[in-house]
Amino acid sequence: xxxxxxxxxxxxxxxxxxxxxxxxxxxxxxxxxxxxxxxxxxxxxxxxxxxxxxxxxxxxxxxxxxx
Numbered sequence: 001x002x003x004x005x006x007x008x009x010x011x012x013x014x015x016x017x018x019x020x021x022x023x024x025x026x027x028x029x030x031x032x033x034x035x036x037x038x039x040x041x042x043x044x045x046x047x048x049x050x051x052x053x054x055x056x057x058x059x060x061x062x063x064x065x066x067x
Contacts, residue, residue: 038046
């Protein structure tokens with residue numbers, strides 16, 4: 001079994017606490033968190049697209065990042 005690695009400042013206890021917090025969220029809390037995250041950035045947006053388009057969207061984003 002390989003050793004688990006965590007980002008600086010994180011350990012298994014902190015990860016478990018975060019997972020418990022996220023699991024306890026209600027649907028309303030998830031929606032509020034999504035709306036807050038979307039409102040934080042003026043140069044980004046959130047768009048819902050059909051899952052079948054994701055491979056092409058990822059390809060376009062990768063091409064844009066390298067341009």
